[in-house]
Amino acid sequence: MSKQTEFSDNTSLYTLQLPSRIDSITIVENFIDKLSAKYGFSDELYANVLTCLSEAVINAIVHGNRESLEKKVYINLEVIEDKRLIFTISDEGDGFDFNNLPDPTAPENIENLTGRGVFIIKKLADQCIFNSKGNELELHFKI
8 A cells, every 4th residue: 555645746656555566566556657647657767767666665575574474665755846756665674785696697697587677667767775784775766
């Protein structure tokens, strides 16, 4: 369930709390569909936001919270002047060392079925910032 708060004339805030289940991704997809309709996302922006949020939420559910039903994934969105989106995705896990991830484009990793999420997110978002613990990710997009 998402909640919107009008912060000021120029900023809107949205919050979501998701159970740590893979099927929670449908809540994220529906949320992005509504945002796209409201803010008039281009096809490219829609695809980038959907891909990045899906990757980040799946990582938070599977790797961060280890699919523990006692833990939640939190998404906050700040929309600034209808021109910028700032998503914050966090989980209740122990975090990870985002500076030492294997390069998914390296020959020894190219055949791996997993390990590309953070790489993809960094390529598609305008800005990608992890907190020091590695259990919170901030994603920036220009509308």
